[in-house]
Amino acid sequence: MKTGRLVYLFMPAAILMAFLYAPPAAGLGEASRIVYFHVPLAWGSVLAFAVSGILSIRYLFGSNGSEAMLDMKAHHSAGIGLTFTVLAIISGSIWAKMSWGSYWNWDPRETSIVILLLIYISYFALYGVMSDNGNRGRISSVYLILVMVVVPFFIFVVPRVYPSLHPDPIINAEKKMNMDMKMRMTLLVSAVSFTLLYVYFMGMRNRLMGIEKKIDEKIENRREI
Amino acid sequence: MPVIIEGTNIAKKFNRKTLFRDISFSLSAGQSLAITGRNGSGKSTLLRIVAGITSPSSGSMTYALNGAALERYNFFSHIGFISPVMNVYEELTGLENLRFVGGKKDDDAHLAILDRFELRGHENKAVRLYSSGMKQRLKLACCFLNDPPVLLLDEPGMNLDRKGRDIIYSYLDSVRENRIIIIATNENEEAALCRGRIDFDQ
Amino acid sequence: MISDVLRQLKKDFLVEFRSRAAVNTALAFAGIITLSISLAAGGTPFSTLVQAVFLWIILFFSAMNGLLHIFTREEEEQTSLFLSLNVPAEAVYLAKLVFNIAFFLVIEMVTCPLFIFFLQVTVKDIILFVMTVLSGGLALASAVTMLAAMTARAGGKGSLFTVISFPVVLPVIWVSIGATVESLQGSSGDAWNSVVFLLAFSGAVTAISFLLFRYVWYDE
Numbered sequence: 001m002k003t004g005r006l007v008y009l010f011m012p013a014a015i016l017m018a019f020l021y022a023p024p025a026a027g028l029g030e031a032s033r034i035v036y037f038h039v040p041l042a043w044g045s046v047l048a049f050a051v052s053g054i055l056s057i058r059y060l061f062g063s064n065g066s067e068a069m070l071d072m073k074a075h076h077s078a079g080i081g082l083t084f085t086v087l088a089i090i091s092g093s094i095w096a097k098m099s100w101g102s103y104w105n106w107d108p109r110e111t112s113i114v115i116l117l118l119i120y121i122s123y124f125a126l127y128g129v130m131s132d133n134g135n136r137g138r139i140s141s142v143y144l145i146l147v148m149v150v151v152p153f154f155i156f157v158v159p160r161v162y163p164s165l166h167p168d169p170i171i172n173a174e175k176k177m178n179m180d181m182k183m184r185m186t187l188l189v190s191a192v193s194f195t196l197l198y199v200y201f202m203g204m205r206n207r208l209m210g211i212e213k214k215i216d217e218k219i220e221n222r223r224e225i
Numbered sequence: 226m227p228v229i230i231e232g233t234n235i236a237k238k239f240n241r242k243t244l245f246r247d248i249s250f251s252l253s254a255g256q257s258l259a260i261t262g263r264n265g266s267g268k269s270t271l272l273r274i275v276a277g278i279t280s281p282s283s284g285s286m287t288y289a290l291n292g293a294a295l296e297r298y299n300f301f302s303h304i305g306f307i308s309p310v311m312n313v314y315e316e317l318t319g320l321e322n323l324r325f326v327g328g329k330k331d332d333d334a335h336l337a338i339l340d341r342f343e344l345r346g347h348e349n350k351a352v353r354l355y356s357s358g359m360k361q362r363l364k365l366a367c368c369f370l371n372d373p374p375v376l377l378l379d380e381p382g383m384n385l386d387r388k389g390r391d392i393i394y395s396y397l398d399s400v401r402e403n404r405i406i407i408i409a410t411n412e413n414e415e416a417a418l419c420r421g422r423i424d425f426d427q
Numbered sequence: 428m429i430s431d432v433l434r435q436l437k438k439d440f441l442v443e444f445r446s447r448a449a450v451n452t453a454l455a456f457a458g459i460i461t462l463s464i465s466l467a468a469g470g471t472p473f474s475t476l477v478q479a480v481f482l483w484i485i486l487f488f489s490a491m492n493g494l495l496h497i498f499t500r501e502e503e504e505q506t507s508l509f510l511s512l513n514v515p516a517e518a519v520y521l522a523k524l525v526f527n528i529a530f531f532l533v534i535e536m537v538t539c540p541l542f543i544f545f546l547q548v549t550v551k552d553i554i555l556f557v558m559t560v561l562s563g564g565l566a567l568a569s570a571v572t573m574l575a576a577m578t579a580r581a582g583g584k585g586s587l588f589t590v591i592s593f594p595v596v597l598p599v600i601w602v603s604i605g606a607t608v609e610s611l612q613g614s615s616g617d618a619w620n621s622v623v624f625l626l627a628f629s630g631a632v633t634a635i636s637f638l639l640f641r642y643v644w645y646d647e
């Protein structure tokens with residue numbers, strides 16, 4: 001929670017570094033700066049998903065899952081993850097347009113992030129249907145765990161699918177950007193910033209949930225007196 | 226097969242409303258409890274909590290069989306449960322439903338209980354062709370078939386005429402000595418079958 | 428446990444076949460979409476890739492249409508409590524799984540011949556084709572059975588089922604399409620790896636579903 005507040009230090013640093021410190025990349029020039037936002041967002045979306053999954057496992061199998069409302073925390077993480085995913089896709093398409101001239105190319109990485117988006121959307125659809133169902137926590141946690149089990153199969157399949165379905169291989173130039181020390185530093189700082197941003201938002205949502213719970217309890221106690 | 230059921234400070238909340246709280250009791254063979262109160266007061270919910278179908282919002286239920294603790298879902302095989310929201314399979318015949326509940330037993334036991342609940346002659350008809358009173362009697366037959374040590378009955382007399390009710394009451398009287406019986410009901414007559422009482426109207 | 432599963436299976440088969448409406452509708456659905464696609468195409472010959480894609484889209488939607496019923500019927504007719512009190516959760520899961528797999532095989536047996544006939548498909552490697560359809564079908568049915576239980580317990584309908592199934596089932600569809608293309612073209616190569624993949628997928632989802640089913644089936 002308190003760690004989240006470090007974001008106030010890191011994020012401005014990351015933004016400054018992205019625009020002033022890191023040199024423009026060969027080829028793309030100033031436009032390459034988008035990488036310092038796109039990559040950490042994508043990383044954040046995966047982190048959020050992993051955290052949701054772990055919280056779901058602890059909710060079902062841990063000793064005090066319901067007490068600690070871990071199912072709701074998993075939900076909070078998923079919300080942040082969904083936002084990061086959408087932003088990653090948008091920033092990724094902008095970058096793709098600048099690099100290759102088209103917004104969308106269905107290469108493995110793009111495909112993977114869309115699948116993640118799909119997973120998040122399905123999770124929220126399921127969660128949303130159960131707003132007054134006492135089993136919401138359990139069922140949504142099971143869904144996340146099931147999806148986590150399927151992810152390794154995706155990792156295996158995605159790189160093979162598009163070469164086989166699309167005869168024109170698209171050379172993925174994304175990670176081939178040669179990064180010098182300054183660029184790597186900036187990317188690292190940015191990645192840390194976005195991670196902290198995630199932690200910060202999680203902390204806020206979880207604290208808010210805790211406060212709401214306390215208010216409910218106080219109202220309950222008042223009523224009985 | 227002595228079974229002991231204990232509820233400690235059971236409370237149930239839905240969203241922010243408390244349905245009931247501070248319910249505690251302890252029951253062993255031969256004891257019985259009626260849960261009464263107006264509609265919506267939580268009788269069925271409490272019965273479901275006792276059965277282990279739902280958990281309480283706070284407090285706990287414990288079950289013991291011969292002194293050893295029994296886990297919640299394992300308790301199901303020791304209860305006979307009936308409720309207005311629980312139906313038998315209407316596409317199956319009465320006998321097939323009983324076979325489904327009974328497991329390995331041969332048909333003698335099934336036919337005997339059909340007899341007891343005056344459904345003999347209808348056992349090979351699909352349940353969807355039964356009258357509501359017959360359906361209720363079949364549900365009761367399924368509930369009592371395996372002779373469970375704990376009987377949890379939510380409105381057992383629903384849809385039954387005088388004769389039907391007399392059948393249940395005489396059945397309960399004949400087995401009450403070795404059973405724990407809990408009845409959730411609006412009817413005073415049914416509540417009177419039990420010695421203990423939890424009244425949600427107070 | 429086995430006797431519980433058998434008892435439950437027998438009951439499910441009896442109930443489903445006595446009121447055949449759901450089964451018939453699911454089969455009719457599979458037939459209709461196959462016909463619709465071929466009619467809409469107006470006899471245009473498709474490449475093997477497109478044929479394979481159509482086959483698996485048809486099978487996916489037939490699954491979405493037909494494999495939910497085994498759980499939603501229990502909720503609609505309010506027999507689910509009767510069931511959960513009388514049969515342990517794991518046995519319920521296994522029996523429903525076996526039912527869905529068997530049912531989906533029947534759907535495939537109706538769909539594939541229609542598909543081959545109306546879309547004018549030539550299958551060069553029949554064994555591979557059959558194995559792909561079987562293993563892909565197994566993977567589909569295993570993956571969605573748990574999701575069907577979840578949809579039913581969540582009170583959702585077919586559209587929710589489709590939404591939550593798609594991400595889970597996507598690897599199966601991709602791999603099945605790839606292997607089907609190879610079987611239509613007669614070029615096997617590593618298509619048999621795909622069959623292994625599908626079987627592994629079935630195993631993994633069945634195992635995790637078996638472990639987690641009780642959290643979905645029983646109330647909080």
